[in-house]
Amino acid sequence: MLSEAISGLTQVFQPLPLALMLLGVAIGFVVGILPGLGGAVTLALMLPFTFDMQPVEAFAFLLGMWVVTSTTGDITSVLFGVPGEATSAATVLDGHPMTKRGEGGRALGAVLFSSALGAVFGALVLALAIPVIRPVVLAFAPPEFFALTMLGLTFVVALSGKHLLKGFIMAAFGLLVALVGLDPQEGTQRYTFEQLYLWDGIGIVPLVVGLFGGAEVLQLMLSKRSIARAEPGATPEASLSGVGQGIRDVLHHWPLVIRSSAIGTGVGIVPGLGGSVAQFMAYGAAQQSSKTPEMFGKGAVEGVIASGAVNNAKDSGSLIPTIGFGIPGGAGSAVLLSAFLIVGLNPGEEMLTTSLDVTFSMIWVTVLANFIAVAAAFFVLKPLTKLTFISGPLLVPFLLLLLALGAYTASNSFADVLVMIVAAIVGVICIRYDWPRVPFLLAVVLGALAERYLFLSYSLFEWDWLTRPIVLAIAAVMVLAIVGPIVRRARARSRVRTAEQKSDVSA
Amino acid sequence: MAVPEQHESRRPSTGAVADVVLGLFMVAVFGWAFLEAADWSFKAALFPRIVTGLGFTVALLQVVQSLLRLARGRRAAADPTPATSPAGPIGPVPGAAPAEAVPQAAGTTSEDDVNEDDVEYVFQTAGARRWTEAVAWVTAFFVLLYVAGLFVTAPLFSFLYLRFAGRRTWVFCAIYAVVVGVVLYAAFELALGIPVPPGLFLD
Structure with a gap:
């Protein structure tokens, strides 16, 4: 394994992968600061450009970009109180008060340095997880993998959404969308409406771009104001000194960094929990263990450290099930999974044995990209943060063009643009009426895999595979994941009711 | 939330x-x-x-x-x-x-x-008027893209949108439009050679 680790590193240090990684870092840097674009959408937009690349080059580019977005998203959270990424919201709670107090530099030093350490921690766990999950993956047959894809979907539905039924409907809808095209066994046309374009199925790139990016652009058009409204005193010129103090704070609070990174990695591994939950879990844990919990929310450096570390550790955590089992945990890793398939890498056995060096190169990229981004952040901070003040309408034509081009270049067909528009409509309806989008996307990505595993299971074992012990165990976990929330909700409701009855009586 | x-x-x-x-x-x-x-x-x-x-x-x-x-x-x-x-x-x-x-x-x-x-x-x-406006602009963008292609749509839409929805000055809109057009043309047509939506008349 050590030789693969070294081979992975040397492959990253070739001129082309290195240059592509730097390019990726640069793009991720800007995207992280621009609140209008998220990591997942940008990944999808960049996918078509990786079609001709070798695996290591493609992942140097894509991962370099993706892992950096959550780092630089923290910068605007600290300086302006506007999270550049949804996963940087917890950084606002303490980072922004610190800036108002004139300690912006210290907060930035702390959040950036702890981000880098979190990334290293996550990458280390990812590397150490490989020898652990390899025997598990090798012991699994198609039935177990089918059960796992279903488990991944169930987790995403049960953990990420408020409404179980809506989540399952969206997951089933996603699987239905994945079915469009020629069926892999016999070439039957399924749901193709006699359209040649649909024979190949619906592309993941236009789908992600529309589903997530479309809604973002429409939001900018509707709200019509600059992304960040500057609060008085929160100008980019606010004191940026004290960076060294921030770094020393991080070193001083090293147990906090490790605990927050562990929370991030752990949450990242479970499909469906995602970054928004992880950041507040780490934040809450930091507050509980702090000697001065009353300072949290008013500019406690511990809060900043915790939310910095958790974000980057979570990305590596979510790579573990993606690489090991082909089950992504969120929108970003779902796009990465389709990138695996594009460059011809099969998650699971292959990425843990014959392509292990590629897997290790991905781990190295995660670490390197973060350090480069953090180092660069300290130098180019001031000019870049002004991006946040660009007014919304100014970005709209640019972003619309980006969406159209991103969708079109996926297969050079205007039909891709139409798919993107339909996906955008679905995305907007989902947000407006509170239907979850991530189960839908994940189901589209996993649909083809799930059908293949189901079919293999059936041809190997007929229906006997349903009684295999691991399949049964996974099914039990699925039932728990569904029933657990329902039971807890019912209990919470009855508690509310008894509380109300009590208050009625006392009144 | x-x-x-x-x-x-x-x-x-x-x-x-x-x-x-x-x-x-x-x-x-x-x-x-x-x-x-x-x-x-x-x-x-x-x-x-x-x-x-x-x-x-x-x-x-x-x-x-x-x-x-x-x-x-x-x-x-x-x-x-x-x-x-x-x-x-x-x-x-x-x-x-x-x-x-x-x-x-x-x-x-x-x-x-x-x-x-x-x-x-x-x-x-967002009220009904804003929704109508936004949807109208988006529709116009994609119809224009389909009919006239990227290299016409990019500068034209940027110019019109910034002028009438963004309320910027004529000069600003013109510069933005020219820059967008030139950058896109240089990047996609000259440098990368990646096909872009051509429009109905150039296809």
């Missing part, structure tokens, strides 16, 4: 009606897809039947649930005493609890600025 929920709990019917309509739509989609799969061979139809069958059932459940919620909401509206029903159907759910509970415990300082930027909030509060 908190604002849309409060908003909804005051008027539970809007969300519930949408849930019924969208649920019925999904029932129709899954039902159609299930019937469509009837003619296929066993191998081709196995997974589709499972997926659409389950989808149909769950969507039907969702419709029934939201109809019940709608009825309960009506009853609650007719009955002025504080009923438990608005809190019931859209109350906090354990899955989301950690994310919501902690910031509340951490203080309310962040809530204002986070909520105002929430995409849910913007979608819910």
Whole structure:
């Protein structure tokens, strides 16, 4: 394994992968600061450009970009109180008060340095997880993998959404969308409406771009104001000194960094929990263990450290099930999974044995990209943060063009643009009426895999595979994941009711 | 996150009606897809039947649930005493609890600025006029892209949008349009050679 680790590193240090990684870092840097674009959408937009690349080059580019977005998203959270990424919201709670107090530099030093350490921690766990999950993956047959894809979907539905039924409907809808095209066994046309374009199925790139990016652009058009409204005193010129103090704070609070990174990695591994939950879990844990919990929310450096570390550790955590089992945990890793398939890498056995060096190169990229981004952040901070003040309408034509081009270049067909528009409509309806989008996307990505595993299971074992012990165990976990929330909700409701009855009586 | 929920709990019917309509739509989609799969061979139809069958059932459940919620909401509206029903159907759910509970415990300082930027909030509060405007601009963009191609659409749309929706000066819009056009042309046509939407007349 050590030789693969070294081979992975040397492959990253070739001129082309290195240059592509730097390019990726640069793009991720800007995207992280621009609140209008998220990591997942940008990944999808960049996918078509990786079609001709070798695996290591493609992942140097894509991962370099993706892992950096959550780092630089923290910068605007600290300086302006506007999270550049949804996963940087917890950084606002303490980072922004610190800036108002004139300690912006210290907060930035702390959040950036702890981000880098979190990334290293996550990458280390990812590397150490490989020898652990390899025997598990090798012991699994198609039935177990089918059960796992279903488990991944169930987790995403049960953990990420408020409404179980809506989540399952969206997951089933996603699987239905994945079915469009020629069926892999016999070439039957399924749901193709006699359209040649649909024979190949619906592309993941236009789908992600529309589903997530479309809604973002429409939001900018509707709200019509600059992304960040500057609060008085929160100008980019606010004191940026004290960076060294921030770094020393991080070193001083090293147990906090490790605990927050562990929370991030752990949450990242479970499909469906995602970054928004992880950041507040780490934040809450930091507050509980702090000697001065009353300072949290008013500019406690511990809060900043915790939310910095958790974000980057979570990305590596979510790579573990993606690489090991082909089950992504969120929108970003779902796009990465389709990138695996594009460059011809099969998650699971292959990425843990014959392509292990590629897997290790991905781990190295995660670490390197973060350090480069953090180092660069300290130098180019001031000019870049002004991006946040660009007014919304100014970005709209640019972003619309980006969406159209991103969708079109996926297969050079205007039909891709139409798919993107339909996906955008679905995305907007989902947000407006509170239907979850991530189960839908994940189901589209996993649909083809799930059908293949189901079919293999059936041809190997007929229906006997349903009684295999691991399949049964996974099914039990699925039932728990569904029933657990329902039971807890019912209990919470009855508690509310008894509380109300009590208050009625006392009144 | 908190604002849309409060908003909804005051008027539970809007969300519930949408849930019924969208649920019925999904029932129709899954039902159609299930019937469509009837003619296929066993191998081709196995997974589709499972997926659409389950989808149909769950969507039907969702419709029934939201109809019940709608009825309960009506009853609650007719009955002025504080009923438990608005809190019931859209109350906090354990899955989301950690994310919501902690910031509340951490203080309310962040809530204002986070909520105002929430995409849910913007979608819910933007009036009909803004929606019409935005959708009209987007439609115009894609129609123009289809008819005239990228290299005409990019500068033209940028110019018109910034001038009339963004209310920028003529000079500013002209410079923006020229820069967008030149950059796109240089990047895609000259440097990368990647095909872009050509429009109807150049195809």
